Amino acid sequence: MKLGNLIIAGIVTGSIYAAFAACVALWYRVSNILNLAVGDFAMMGALGVDDLVRVKHWAIAPAILVMLAAVAVGAYVYDRVVLGLAQDGRTRQEGIVVTFFFTFALSFFLEGLAEVLYGTDVHAAPDLWAGPSLNVFASGLHIERAGVLVVGFAAVVGLALAVFMRRTLRGKAVEACGENYLGARIVGIDNRQYRRLLFVLSAVLAAVFGILESPITGYTFNSGASISLTGFLAAAFAGFQKPGKAVVAGLSIGLLEAILGGYVSAQYGDTLLYAILAAAVLIRPSAMGLDVALD
């Protein structure tokens, strides 16, 4: 029973990691830039919906739609103004500064904005599926309703992204953009259009996950960094290249974390987890695609 509940908890946590990893990997695949603001988009979605519903007394559906639209517009403007200046000019900026720091600044900006708008308290978007936790097949195993939504949405998004990348010419064009900027342009692929579209899409997906997940963990204005870190970590184990693999990596990390926390040490579970992950990277970087990412 204990193991079953740990596995369920691990799947829910892993789905959260998987979702943000998919967002990070998706955009990295097209731009070779790590989206370290992905967690902040999730935080803005959750805190924004909470504010509109709880403080301003909006109905939940329009509140969600307005916040998703706001996130989409914000991501679009950032791409046009900042990323466009760096990537679309006569001299295209490349290298580690672009890869790591272009979205880091956005993360800080969103964190500050959230502090001003929503304060420093813990917030959560309203439960979309309120009620007591579910007893899985009357087996005594329990899962929170918000957890079911998170797992379901992560599965749908992971599957959709995997199909998009593997089974469509546009998905292959996305991969080509990240593989070779000039090579993609030669066959007529509009790198800028894909970069912009997927930045906005990954921001909106992150916001949806934030809205679904915040009832489980609760968010503050500075939750974004830790969310991005979990996404970054799981995406790293997919070499930042494959959103589908990133989902699997996220789920695995979540499961490992839950089992270590349950059976080894609740206090040192995270420490053990990171030690295992670090050892895995050192032993077999190629198996996880990290050599590609580092290259």
Added chain:
Amino acid sequence: MTDSAGGRGGATAVAPGSGDGASSQPAALRVADLSVSYGRVAAVHDVSFSIDEGECVALIGPNGNGKSSIVMGIAGLVARGGHVEIFGRTAPPANVMFMSRHGLTLVPERRQLYPQLSVADNVILGCYSRTRSLRKARTSDSYRRALTLFPELEGHMKQKAGTLSGGQQQMVAIARGLAADPRILAVDEPCLGLAETVGKRVYDALAGIHADGRTLLIVEEAPVRALQLATRQVEVRNGVVVRGSE
């Protein structure tokens, strides 16, 4: 390819700015006063030449004299000044899609493949300018023809392109270019870094493409093979055409 015309030996040099030239058909490609700069450095100045449909033209000259910049400017990959016409239509600057849709595809220097993608994916992305459907691309005649030109690739379709030999990568790059079903194929340094026998195989393939009725523009620093295939040459030195503009 349905629009084959002309053939080897039918070259008619057209003076820049002379409209449709000597023939009643517009030139396949007409370049007038083309210039390309990188920042303050001018790489190409006032280059003019034209190519009739079915010709094979060798663009030759020493390394670093602007040959690649000329084809990059024509293909829309770098900003350029001057005037470029393709089959009578004026091309907007820096618009790869326009050139591709109107029949010009570039096989660039150093191939510019997608190393982590499979050979099949590399070639099929050549169809991108014509369709967004993977199914249509896979069943297209141009994709099939591009692959049949290089039977050497048959056993490597699922292999990552970055793991192929230089010669095989060049074949993939040419196949990707052909998958776009171009009327004009521009090939930049097709034998760069390749062994003698592999270079010969690449040129055999280019001869086959030309015999199929396609117009070829071959950029070469070491032009012995290119001049054997070409019906005409345009020589570039210091970013200026010194021979073959007319």
